Amino acid sequence: MRLVTIDDIRLAARTIEPVAVRTPLLPCPWADPDRPLWLKPENLQPIGAFKIRGAYHAIARLPADARARGVVAYSSGNHAQAVAYAARAFGVPAVIVIEDTAPEIKVTATRAHGAEVVQVPLPDRESAAAEIGRERGLALIPPFDHPDVIAGQGTIGLEIVADLPDVDVVLVPVSGGGLISGIAGAVKALRPQAAVIGVEPVLAADTAEGLAAGERVHWAPADRARTMADGLRAEPSELTFAHLRKLVDGIVTVTEDELLAAVAHLARTARLIAEPSGAASTAAYLNHAADFPPGRTVAVVSGGNIDPAVLTRALAG
Amino acid sequence: MRLVTIDDIRLAARTIEPVAVRTPLLPCPWADPDRPLWLKPENLQPIGAFKIRGAYHAIARLPADARARGVVAYSSGNHAQAVAYAARAFGVPAVIVIEDTAPEIKVTATRAHGAEVVQVPLPDRESAAAEIGRERGLALIPPFDHPDVIAGQGTIGLEIVADLPDVDVVLVPVSGGGLISGIAGAVKALRPQAAVIGVEPVLAADTAEGLAAGERVHWAPADRARTMADGLRAEPSELTFAHLRKLVDGIVTVTEDELLAAVAHLARTARLIAEPSGAASTAAYLNHAADFPPGRTVAVVSGGNIDPAVLTRALAG
Numbered sequence: 001m002r003l004v005t006i007d008d009i010r011l012a013a014r015t016i017e018p019v020a021v022r023t024p025l026l027p028c029p030w031a032d033p034d035r036p037l038w039l040k041p042e043n044l045q046p047i048g049a050f051k052i053r054g055a056y057h058a059i060a061r062l063p064a065d066a067r068a069r070g071v072v073a074y075s076s077g078n079h080a081q082a083v084a085y086a087a088r089a090f091g092v093p094a095v096i097v098i099e100d101t102a103p104e105i106k107v108t109a110t111r112a113h114g115a116e117v118v119q120v121p122l123p124d125r126e127s128a129a130a131e132i133g134r135e136r137g138l139a140l141i142p143p144f145d146h147p148d149v150i151a152g153q154g155t156i157g158l159e160i161v162a163d164l165p166d167v168d169v170v171l172v173p174v175s176g177g178g179l180i181s182g183i184a185g186a187v188k189a190l191r192p193q194a195a196v197i198g199v200e201p202v203l204a205a206d207t208a209e210g211l212a213a214g215e216r217v218h219w220a221p222a223d224r225a226r227t228m229a230d231g232l233r234a235e236p237s238e239l240t241f242a243h244l245r246k247l248v249d250g251i252v253t254v255t256e257d258e259l260l261a262a263v264a265h266l267a268r269t270a271r272l273i274a275e276p277s278g279a280a281s282t283a284a285y286l287n288h289a290a291d292f293p294p295g296r297t298v299a300v301v302s303g304g305n306i307d308p309a310v311l312t313r314a315l316a317g
Numbered sequence: 318m319r320l321v322t323i324d325d326i327r328l329a330a331r332t333i334e335p336v337a338v339r340t341p342l343l344p345c346p347w348a349d350p351d352r353p354l355w356l357k358p359e360n361l362q363p364i365g366a367f368k369i370r371g372a373y374h375a376i377a378r379l380p381a382d383a384r385a386r387g388v389v390a391y392s393s394g395n396h397a398q399a400v401a402y403a404a405r406a407f408g409v410p411a412v413i414v415i416e417d418t419a420p421e422i423k424v425t426a427t428r429a430h431g432a433e434v435v436q437v438p439l440p441d442r443e444s445a446a447a448e449i450g451r452e453r454g455l456a457l458i459p460p461f462d463h464p465d466v467i468a469g470q471g472t473i474g475l476e477i478v479a480d481l482p483d484v485d486v487v488l489v490p491v492s493g494g495g496l497i498s499g500i501a502g503a504v505k506a507l508r509p510q511a512a513v514i515g516v517e518p519v520l521a522a523d524t525a526e527g528l529a530a531g532e533r534v535h536w537a538p539a540d541r542a543r544t545m546a547d548g549l550r551a552e553p554s555e556l557t558f559a560h561l562r563k564l565v566d567g568i569v570t571v572t573e574d575e576l577l578a579a580v581a582h583l584a585r586t587a588r589l590i591a592e593p594s595g596a597a598s599t600a601a602y603l604n605h606a607a608d609f610p611p612g613r614t615v616a617v618v619s620g621g622n623i624d625p626a627v628l629t630r631a632l633a634g
Contacts (some may be wrong), residue, residue: 021341021342021343021344022341024338024339024341024361025338025340025342026361027338027362027363027364029363029402029430030429041361043588044343044587044589046343046345046346047346048588049481085346107592112346112347139328143495191471230497235500267590267628268625269592270361270590271360271361271365271589271590271621271622272361272589272590273584273588273589273590274588292522294468304588305588308585308632311584311632312629312632312633315625315629316629317627
């Protein structure tokens with residue numbers, strides 16, 4: 001299977017330049033001196049998450065005539081807003097299929113970026129998106145299972161190595177695996193001795209189990225849905241799992257309490273609002289440093305679209 | 318009176334490069350299309366505020382022998398942490414004089430950066446700092462009334478114009494005036510047609526009144542202390558007022574409710590934790606746009622060190 005290359009990622013970096021924020025690395029004065037820590041705050045992207053990188057790059061890579069007809073995606077989360085935002089940047093229509101049980105705030109946010117929202121029962125999302133794509137001639141933009149999406153997310157790795165050439169450890173949340181596949185693709189090409197470590201909730205640790213077994217394992221969606229980290233409930237595809245097996249040095253798992261405490265820690269010490277999924281890498285740093293090598297560490301804060309009630313609970317803790 | 322020049326600010330930019338974060342401009346999708354808005358998130362500096370720029374530059378500009386003896390400053394706020402952090406970066410001692418009524422959390426934060434804290438009654442802070450400086454041979458680093466401090470803060474203006482060359486309006490909180498003096502010095506040198514607008518709380522609007530009168534006016538400290546924006550309670554010096562008169566296009570005043578609402582707005586839409594002082598420019602954008610020209614607008618989010626109780630109140634509103 002062809003993995004994404006550093007050249008793919010470099011091309012993506014040029015492509016996304018007009019819309020993605022070039023996020024800085026934020027040094028953390030409170031970090032362990034043996035493990036100085038920098039945050040990569042992808043929650044500061046215009047839609048509040050890294051997903052804009054992959055979505056915009058994937059739309060940019062469509063043939064011009066296909067792009068002009070528009071795009072379709074299924075997601076209730078950050079990918080929905082990313083596709084909506086990127087499509088508007090190109091001036092093309094976007095249809096987002098959202099489950100009919102999603103909170104109204106997510107529907108509103110997606111519509112605010114100019115997308116048409118179609119609501120269907122959760123199990124029908126993927127098939128409904130495929131059908132709408134066929135009927136209206138719209139290109140499907142998948143959340144992670146596509147080389148162009150992976151290359152777009154990989155630009156984060158390029159930026160990390162550019163800003164911190166002697167980085168030793170990169171901590172990355174893992175869900176479908178598109179983010180860590182891209183980042184590892186960049187980091188391992190440019191700084192092979194750096195460790196790229198995935199972070200999963202204990203309650204959705206299918207990738208940790210799969211990598212230990214040497215093959216993908218399937219956890220029931222209801223099991224994966226137990227974690228509050230709603231951005232970390234997907235499971236790798238064949239393509240992302242191939243990247244993970246080849247490029248990732250290990251997976252650390254974090255508890256729900258650790259996720260919530262990391263949200264509070266980021267708010268208090270880094271003045272960043274992260275969603276639980278986005279705080280997972282910080283939770284790993286704060287609680288499981290023995291599980292990865294010491295040295296100059298970067299934690300990717302992948303998103304900040306947190307339920308206000310969860311934020312209140314975190315800050316009260 | 319000699320004002321700070323663009324060359325002074327360019328020198329400061331090279332000086333602070335090792336410690337200050339090169340903050341990006343964050344585009345705001347929710348902004349009025351006639352006034353596209355970018356945030357300059359200085360709350361993401363390592364000490365949570367822009368003050369690191371001026372403090373580090375001022376210490377860097379001391380003669381080597383004076384710097385080696387150490388520095389002293391009086392402040393209970395962001396300047397205290399900035400001087401402590403910058404002194405540690407140079408490996409020199411720092412003494413910070415803090416009023417004995419300051420919250421313990423501020424004392425702890427300053428000590429965490431390696432500084433010695435001396436507590437005295439509020440009215441004695443300045444004289445105590447001067448005396449400690451004389452006795453121990455420490456250089457006093459003032460919070461705003463010094464060309465090197467102003468030039469350091471001015472690097473924010475350099476970065477704004479570099480990232481958004483056709484900027485039309487820059488909104489900057491005003492307290493002692495060091496921040497806006499530096500930013501206006503850079504912006505007016507590089508993009509003279511851009512408007513630089515100060516923002517003050519209604520409850521500490523001495524600078525608005527002073528500029529209207531053509532001379533500094535003095536508000537009693539107890540009056541200025543009424544605003545929750547504890548970073549905006551100082552008043553300009555002769556030096557900063559000279560910059561303000563020459564370079565600043567106007568002052569907008571914001572209410573306490575507007576400050577609190579802007580804190581919430583930044584948390585929800587930009588995933589940034591700002592203190593009320595840091596949210597003042599956003600409050601001006603949201604509520605008083607008629608008071609300044611339209612066009613491409615930058616709001617400087619100057620700091621994020623908010624009292625947790627105030628944050629909770631803002632998020633509940």
